[in-house]
Amino acid sequence: MSVKGRSVLVCVLALAVGMLLSVSPNLGRAGEVYRIGGVFAVTGPSSFLGDPEKKSLELAIDEINSRGGIDGRRLEAVIYDTEGDPTKTVLAANKLISKDGVLAIIGPSLTPTTLAIIPLAEKEKIPLISCAAGIKITEPVKPWVFKTAQNDMLAVATIYEHIQKKGIKKIGILTVDNAFGESGKEQLLAQASKYGIEVVQAEGFGAKDTDMTAQLTKIRSAQPEAIVCWGTNPGPAVVAKNVKQMNLKVPLYQSHGVASPKFIELAGDAAEGILLPTGKILVAEQLPETDPRKSVLKGYIEQFEKRFQMPVSGFGGYAYDAMYLLAEAMKGSNGDREKIRNALEKIKGHPGVTGTFSFSPEDHNGLGADAFVMVEIQGGKWKMLTP
Amino acid sequence: MQEFLQYLFSGVTNGAIYAVIALGFTMLYKSTGLINFAQGEFVMLGALSMITLWSGFELSLPLAFLLTIAGVSVVGIILERLAIRSVRKPHPIVLIIITIGASILLRGVAMLGWGKDAHSSPAFSRNEPFEVAGATLLPQSLWILGIVLVIVTALHFFTRGTLTGKAMQACAINKRAAWLLGIPSETMVLLAFAMSAGMGAVGGILIAPISMSSYDMGMTLGLKGFCAAMLGGLGSSWGAVLGGLLLGILEALGVGFFSSSLKDAIAFLLLLLILYVRPAGILGARAVHRF
Numbered sequence: 001m002s003v004k005g006r007s008v009l010v011c012v013l014a015l016a017v018g019m020l021l022s023v024s025p026n027l028g029r030a031g032e033v034y035r036i037g038g039v040f041a042v043t044g045p046s047s048f049l050g051d052p053e054k055k056s057l058e059l060a061i062d063e064i065n066s067r068g069g070i071d072g073r074r075l076e077a078v079i080y081d082t083e084g085d086p087t088k089t090v091l092a093a094n095k096l097i098s099k100d101g102v103l104a105i106i107g108p109s110l111t112p113t114t115l116a117i118i119p120l121a122e123k124e125k126i127p128l129i130s131c132a133a134g135i136k137i138t139e140p141v142k143p144w145v146f147k148t149a150q151n152d153m154l155a156v157a158t159i160y161e162h163i164q165k166k167g168i169k170k171i172g173i174l175t176v177d178n179a180f181g182e183s184g185k186e187q188l189l190a191q192a193s194k195y196g197i198e199v200v201q202a203e204g205f206g207a208k209d210t211d212m213t214a215q216l217t218k219i220r221s222a223q224p225e226a227i228v229c230w231g232t233n234p235g236p237a238v239v240a241k242n243v244k245q246m247n248l249k250v251p252l253y254q255s256h257g258v259a260s261p262k263f264i265e266l267a268g269d270a271a272e273g274i275l276l277p278t279g280k281i282l283v284a285e286q287l288p289e290t291d292p293r294k295s296v297l298k299g300y301i302e303q304f305e306k307r308f309q310m311p312v313s314g315f316g317g318y319a320y321d322a323m324y325l326l327a328e329a330m331k332g333s334n335g336d337r338e339k340i341r342n343a344l345e346k347i348k349g350h351p352g353v354t355g356t357f358s359f360s361p362e363d364h365n366g367l368g369a370d371a372f373v374m375v376e377i378q379g380g381k382w383k384m385l386t387p
Numbered sequence: 388m389q390e391f392l393q394y395l396f397s398g399v400t401n402g403a404i405y406a407v408i409a410l411g412f413t414m415l416y417k418s419t420g421l422i423n424f425a426q427g428e429f430v431m432l433g434a435l436s437m438i439t440l441w442s443g444f445e446l447s448l449p450l451a452f453l454l455t456i457a458g459v460s461v462v463g464i465i466l467e468r469l470a471i472r473s474v475r476k477p478h479p480i481v482l483i484i485i486t487i488g489a490s491i492l493l494r495g496v497a498m499l500g501w502g503k504d505a506h507s508s509p510a511f512s513r514n515e516p517f518e519v520a521g522a523t524l525l526p527q528s529l530w531i532l533g534i535v536l537v538i539v540t541a542l543h544f545f546t547r548g549t550l551t552g553k554a555m556q557a558c559a560i561n562k563r564a565a566w567l568l569g570i571p572s573e574t575m576v577l578l579a580f581a582m583s584a585g586m587g588a589v590g591g592i593l594i595a596p597i598s599m600s601s602y603d604m605g606m607t608l609g610l611k612g613f614c615a616a617m618l619g620g621l622g623s624s625w626g627a628v629l630g631g632l633l634l635g636i637l638e639a640l641g642v643g644f645f646s647s648s649l650k651d652a653i654a655f656l657l658l659l660l661i662l663y664v665r666p667a668g669i670l671g672a673r674a675v676h677r678f
Contacts, residue, residue, distance in 0.1 A: 045603070047503055177648060203647045208607045210404070210598035213397040213523075214642035214650075221390050234505035234599030241597075245516045246393070246523050266507045266599055 034070060034335060036061065036326065037102035038079035038319070039092045039117075040131070041109040046084040048233075048260070049109040052316030053131050054079055055308050056300075057106055060323035063303070070330050082108050086116035093117040097124050103335060106322045107131050109315075111179055118145055127341050129326060131318035134183055138364040146344055146364045148321040148354055150279065150371045155256045156187040158277040158372040159228060160195040162385070163253070168226045172201040172219035174212065174239060176231030184230035184255055200224050207235055212242045226250050232257040237266035244270040251275060256372065259314050264380050271380070277372040279314045279354050283384040293351045293370070300353050317353030325350060325357060389521035394643040395636060396519075400528040400597065402635020403535045407590035408612025409619065409627035410538060411583040417546070417622045418555040418579035421482055425466065425490035427609020429584045432459050432493065433591025434600035435501050438508040448511065455592055456585045462493075463584025467577055490605065497602040505599040531593045535628060538589065542624045555579060607651075614658045 038057050041050035061075045069075055078100045080092035089108050096102045097120070104127040108114050111134030118137070121128035121144050130137050130147040137147050163171065173188050175181035185202065192199050201222035203215040216239070219227060227250055229239045236258045243252050252274050254263075259278035264271045280287060284297040300320060304312045328350060329343035347366070350357040355371030375382045411426045433455055440451035470485050471477075511530050516523040546552040557565040558575045566572045590608070594600070611634065619630025634654055641653045 045503065203642075205647060206607075206651055208604060209650070210594060210608075211397055211401050213400075214394050214639040215647045217390050217393040217397070217522075218643055218647075234507075234601065237505070237507065237599055245525055247516070247518075262504055266505055268507065268509075 033074045033076045034330065035076050035078055035100060035102045036323070037093075037096035037100060037105040038077055039082050039089055039096070039105060039107040039113075040079065040319070041084035041113070042079075042081040044083035044085070046110055048262075048313070049131070049315045050081070050084070050107075052304075052313045053107065053109055053319035056304065056316035056318075056320040057323055059300075059303055059307060060320045060327075064323070064327050070327055071332065071334070075327075078102060082113055084110055084113065086113050089113040090116050090120065093120050097126060102126075103330070103337060104129065104326055104340060106319055106326065111137065111183070114147075118142060121145060125341075126337055127326070127329075127344060129322040129344075131315075131322060134179070135187075141362060141364050144341060146322075146325075146359065146366075148318045148325065148352070148357070148365075150256065150354060150367055151365060152183045152187045152255075153191070154367065154369070154371055155277045156184070156191050158369075158374060159253050159255075159275075160191055160197060162275065162374050163197060163226055164195045166226075166251075168251075169196065170198050170200045170222075170224045171226045171228055172203070172222055172224035173199055174203050174205060174215055174219065174227060174229045176207050176235050177204045178207055180232055180257055181230050184257075188228060188230065205231070205235055205239070207231070209235060210238065212239050213246060216242050216246055216248065220246070220248060224250060226253060228253040228255075230255045230257070233260070233262055234266055237263055237270075240267040240270040240274060256314070259375075261311065264377060271377045274377045275374060275385075276377075278375050278382070279317065279371060280373055281312065281314050281317055281353060282382045283373060283375060286384040293353075293356065296351050297353055321352035321354050321357065324352065390643065392520055392522035394639040396522055396524045396528065398636030398639030399632060400525070400531060400635070401638065402615075402632035403528070403531040404590055404594050404608070404631070405611050405615040405634050406535050406628045406631025407531075407538065407586060407593060408608055409615035409631045410535075410542065410624060411586035411590065412613055412616040413619075413622055413624055413627040414542065414586055415579050415583040416559075416616075417624075418559050419576050420559050421471075421479065422486070422613070422621075423580075423583065424483060424486045424609060424613075425493060426583065426587050426612060427605030427607070428490045428493035428497075429459050429463065429587025429605075430591040430594070430608050430612075431497060431600070431602065431605035432462060433588030434508075434595040434604065435497060435506065435591070435602070436588070437592045437595050438506045438600060439501075442508050452592060456588045459588035459591075460581040460585040463580040463582075463587075464577055466584075467580035471580070472573070472576075490609070494602055494605065501602055503602065505601040507599050508595040510596040525597060527593075527597050531597075534589065534593060535631075538586070539624050539628050546624070551575075551578070611654055614654045617661050618657055 040053045042054050057077055061077050065074050082089040082092055096105055106129050109131050111132045114130040114132045114137050122142055128145050131149055133149045133152055135151045135153055175185040189199055201219045203219055205212050205215055229236050236254050254274055254276040256277050259282055281297055284301060287294045301312045328347055329340045333339040345359050345361055348358045355367040357366040359366040374385045376385055408430055415421055415423050436455040436458055437451060440446050440454055466489055470489055471482060510527050512526050516525050554570045555575045557570055558572045562572050615631040615634045616627050618634055619626030638650050638653050641649050
């Protein structure tokens with residue numbers, strides 16, 4: 001080996017050692033603080049999810065710190081923006097694990113971005129609590145992956161129970177052509193027979209389509225007794241307008257994807273009478289006093305609105321719950337990831353914003369039926385329907 | 388029959404919007420030989436400005452209408468002055484890529500200005516649909532169709548009957564020859580940009596009440612309008628209207644008789660077919676197509 005070659009080798013070794021040294025003091029378990037990683041779609045088309053999630057995580061961490069942290073140690077958040085892009089999410093997760101040395105990761109906001117980093121979380125053995133809805137995240141169960149958002153399965157079940165109670169047998173479905181719509185369509189078709197419901201017509205629409213009367217005409221000719229639309233804004237608002245325009249006299253159900261005041265604003269008069277499942281956060285005021293989650297919800301709404309000066313949405317709660325679940329599991333773990341994971345799996349009856357969580361080795365979503373309530377839009381307001 | 392009529396109404400409504408956007412493409416191509424891929428962004432600016440001026444500032448409908456068109460035209464002029472005219476070697480491909488860049492810029496600016504949420508605006512007149520043989524038609528659809536017809540007729544007389552219109556066409560056929568004959572060709576190009584941007588704004592204004600408007604609505608609409616312009620024959624105003632309506636109706640019928648997942652595929656399949664059958668009629672040709 002030439003002298004030059006050797007000096008290069010020395011340089012590389014020195015660099016490697018230097019990198020190791022610079023990383024180790026950052027490790028969350030070694031210092032005075034516990035570091036928690038966050039990856040959310042803070043900007044980009046899914047910012048309606050990621051932005052409140054980031055804010056809610058910060059809120060939860062400040063709340064926990066103001067009560068003295070966990071086992072006397074403060075929490076610190078390291079949050080990266082994924083822009084809803086799987087590649088950026090993988091890069092951010094790598095950075096969180098190797099550079100920032102976080103104890104656990106909360107997020108990402110979307111199903112595709114979550115699926116992208118699941119192999120990483122499994123390999124590195126780091127607890128991951130996703131804020132995305134897709135059922136594939138926790139089914140089949142992966143040891144290190146948990147999630148706090150409601151499954152589409154649960155939303156469909158809530159809608160179908162309501163449809164069944166009304167004695168409706170035939171429905172038409174209209175779903176958006178993206179991951180959210182496809183997942184909804186899959187569940188709508190799969191669960192129909194269980195509730196004695198027949199899907200007589202299934203149609204789709206593009207997320208940016210400006211008119212859905214053609215699809216609705218086709219659905220109308222199949223004579224359903226109700227229509228279920230599955231999508232996120234703005235498509236479902238166009239559907240609502242078209243249904244009113246075509247004077248269809250059947251109930252219109254929407255998914256939890258539009259459960260925000262924005263939908264009522266977009267659809268205007270056409271929103272009247274629309275039925276949809278939503279987390280209890282939208283109707284916290286209407287909950288009975290006996291509901292154990294009422295105080296949790298009211299506390300969260302009050303703190304969020306006071307701090308950020310903006311109305312609370314149904315999505316930030318996923319990150320808020322994830323942080324409180326994690327905090328619960330971190331107690332007494334002394335920063336051991338294995339212990340945190342095991343403790344997470346044992347959490348039972350934790351009252352959160354989204355629902356009551358009871359994890360088990362077979363269920364890493366842990367939400368019960370109380371995660372959703374049916375609401376009807378009346379006079380531009382959400383009206384909780386008694387279950 | 389009732390179904391068919393409803394598909395037709397739905398197709399005509401969408402088709403008329405594609406037609407206005409196609410008119411913007413055609414207008415510019417006819418006078419400069421250029422295809423402006425920021426056309427969809429002018430539509431978006433038109434829709435969002437209209438919502439802001441009409442619903443936000445509560446101006447009267449005609450005033451908001453005119454202000455929006457004027458404002459978006461100014462954006463078109465700025466685009467021409469800053470990005471198009473300053474190019475040293477104005478090869479068509481270079482200019483087209485510049486317009487794609489401009490569309491990304493405009494989208495970004497709109498995202499900062501109007502946010503990422505969708506917005507909606509009330510209808511121009513009453514919102515109760517008409518019922519024809521069991522099929523329903525929104526009054527807004529009639530507004531759209533009427534305004535499209537007015538625009539295309541006015542354009543027809545402008546290019547055929549006025550000196551300015553003829554001068555614009557002369558510039559497209561041979562800019563240098565037109566300049567030698569005393570036609571202020573740069574002013575003509577500027578005018579063409581302003582008019583096509585204004586046309587885009589009209590499309591946006593019309594679409595705002597029947598749909599949702601957001602900063603990223605322009606791309607799909609621009610592509611559909613481009614398809615319509617190609618379908619009808621680039622450079623022909625009546626062709627643009629025909630192409631737009633045909634595209635809209637075929638889309639609606641495609642949803643009705645095949646599957647809704649084929650809706651966008653139909654537009655782009657048509658475009659491929661046209662590009663295959665008439666490849667020379669698009670980018671290469673310098674001469675103006677006539678009808």
